[in-house]
Amino acid sequence: MDNSDEYWMARALEMAERAKYLGEIPVGAVITLDNRLIAEAHNEKEQNSDATAHAEVLVIQRASKELGRWRLKDCTMYVTLEPCLMCLGAVISARLDRLVYGALDKKAGAVESTYKFSETTHFNHYPKLTSGVLADKSGLIIKEFFHELRNRKDLK
Numbered sequence: 831m832d833n834s835d836e837y838w839m840a841r842a843l844e845m846a847e848r849a850k851y852l853g854e855i856p857v858g859a860v861i862t863l864d865n866r867l868i869a870e871a872h873n874e875k876e877q878n879s880d881a882t883a884h885a886e887v888l889v890i891q892r893a894s895k896e897l898g899r900w901r902l903k904d905c906t907m908y909v910t911l912e913p914c915l916m917c918l919g920a921v922i923s924a925r926l927d928r929l930v931y932g933a934l935d936k937k938a939g940a941v942e943s944t945y946k947f948s949e950t951t952h953f954n955h956y957p958k959l960t961s962g963v964l965a966d967k968s969g970l971i972i973k974e975f976f977h978e979l980r981n982r983k984d985l986k
């Protein structure tokens with residue numbers, strides 16, 4: 831992990847805060863190339879009525895559009911929460927060079943929590959992995975979101 835990892839994860843956390851403000855599960859993601867921002871996104875499942883509108887999928891789409899190519903082999907994705915199986919599949923398909931994430935997702939995380947990505951040998955691409963970058967902050971925003979959601983009177 832280098833200092834730029836923390837810088838870009840902080841940027842992803844800003845996107846997660848934006849998602850939280852909009853009532854979305856607060857996950858944010860950014861993609862960089864040569865340490866410059868290419869694209870950013872947050873979850874938009876509620877806004878778009880789309881189960882696939884995860885931050886990771888959206889940021890890959892935006893980065894591909896920005897760069898004019900689907901292969902993101904020289905790019906790094908920073909995401910605040912360990913990706914689910916769908917999002918990990920998108921990372922692999924996009925050929926991202928590197929995946930950096932914050933908090934573990936004990937329920938749906940596909941990199942190391944529920945599915946052991948590093949133990950598989952059948953994929954055609956394996957991004958370099960870095961986990962735990964600003965994990966406490968990344969985990970706290972999720973924890974607070976669900977705590978507030980459970981305590982909302984209009985949902986009881």
